[in-house]
Amino acid sequence: MSCCDETTARVPDTDVSRRAVLKGASLIASVLPAARPAGAQGKQIKLAYCSQLLCGVPYEVARSANLFKSHGLDVELVYTRGGNAAMQALVGGAVDYAATALDVAIEAYVNVGADIRRFAVTGRLPLFALVTAPRMASQIRSVKDLEGKTVAVSALGNADHALALYLLKEAGADAGKVQFATMGVNLLEALRQGQIDAGLVQEPALTLLEKSGARVLVNAMNLDDARKFLGGAYEFMGVAVRGKEVAGRKPEMLALSAALSDALKTLRGMSGAQLVAALPREMTAGLDTKEFADILTRYRDSLYPDSVSIDLDAARRVAQSLIAGGLIKPDANISGLHLTTL
Numbered sequence: 001m002s003c004c005d006e007t008t009a010r011v012p013d014t015d016v017s018r019r020a021v022l023k024g025a026s027l028i029a030s031v032l033p034a035a036r037p038a039g040a041q042g043k044q045i046k047l048a049y050c051s052q053l054l055c056g057v058p059y060e061v062a063r064s065a066n067l068f069k070s071h072g073l074d075v076e077l078v079y080t081r082g083g084n085a086a087m088q089a090l091v092g093g094a095v096d097y098a099a100t101a102l103d104v105a106i107e108a109y110v111n112v113g114a115d116i117r118r119f120a121v122t123g124r125l126p127l128f129a130l131v132t133a134p135r136m137a138s139q140i141r142s143v144k145d146l147e148g149k150t151v152a153v154s155a156l157g158n159a160d161h162a163l164a165l166y167l168l169k170e171a172g173a174d175a176g177k178v179q180f181a182t183m184g185v186n187l188l189e190a191l192r193q194g195q196i197d198a199g200l201v202q203e204p205a206l207t208l209l210e211k212s213g214a215r216v217l218v219n220a221m222n223l224d225d226a227r228k229f230l231g232g233a234y235e236f237m238g239v240a241v242r243g244k245e246v247a248g249r250k251p252e253m254l255a256l257s258a259a260l261s262d263a264l265k266t267l268r269g270m271s272g273a274q275l276v277a278a279l280p281r282e283m284t285a286g287l288d289t290k291e292f293a294d295i296l297t298r299y300r301d302s303l304y305p306d307s308v309s310i311d312l313d314a315a316r317r318v319a320q321s322l323i324a325g326g327l328i329k330p331d332a333n334i335s336g337l338h339l340t341t342l
Contacts, residue, residue, distance in 0.1 A: 053283060054303060061267045086099065101159060103318055124234070125236055127202050129221060144173040153180055192208075206221075264307065
């Protein structure tokens with residue numbers, strides 16, 4: 001679950017039906033600019049992402065602030081149900097680019113041999129926190145205390161499960177003594193009611209659980225905690241393209257990188273209310289928007305990097321968590337996945 005049901009990608013060899021991938025998806029197209037820089041001459045491009053709120057902020061800021069347009073791009077954002085679907089859309093040719101968590105890209109690249117390259121990063125921390133149920137807050141005070149307890153994850157083999165195994169390993173805990181319960185992405189009520197001992201959650205569930213008395217063991221959305229428990233940044237959301245198209249798309253990729261880099265800078269100066277307003281209303285329906293605005297301002301400096309440049313050390317930490325979770329082989333080579341220069 002890396003990014004709102006962001007399941008680890010197991011991309012098939014066959015093409016993905018465009019109709020199947022885009023079924024039910026909301027499409028937003030920016031306006032064609034009057035003048036475009038050389039090399040990016042207004043061809044409409046489709047960029048898929050999982051439509052999770054925290055993942056999508058840089059993309060929605062680029063759209064709503066006309067930053068794509070200012071760099072000569074006509075970008076259509078395609079909202080998919082999870083990063084797996086976004087990656088399948090890219091591999092199958094339904095979209096031009098896919099923005100997913102790195103674990104999705106690594107598994108597609110290593111386990112399936114997908115011909116993809118990542119060239120821009122918009123998120124440097126996983127969107128998870130490891131928390132206790134409120135009733136267990138006094139008994140579970142550290143990651144090692146999870147031995148003998150039940151920990152909820154979205155599904156075995158998903159990114160939150162791999163991250164949990166990595167945290168247990170780093171804490172010197174015996175993962176074999178931890179019972180994992182698979183409960184999908186909605187763990188809030190199960191934790192609040194004490195049906196499970198601990199779990200990995202996202203926002204705004206984390207804020208609601210803290211108000212209910214839960215103990216936060218590791219908040220990977222906080223850069224200080226990431227440094228303490230993960231060793232530093234942990235590359236998350238980023239943009240991939242089909243490898244065979246890199247040479248022909250370089251001007252376009254440079255423009256897209258520049259627009260997203262501008263978005264990362266712009267969002268740091270926006271208020272929480274402005275950040276919420278940048279998101280499509282369909283994505284914030286039912287939320288306490290004031291609370292979510294506070295969440296965005298609280299986490300933006302940690303979650304979003306200063307530029308789109310790839311941090312290879314942060315990428316290696318993700319690979320290490322996937323190895324700890326048994327999702328990729330220990331000798332897996334991901335060096336060819338990353339484009340550090342265009």
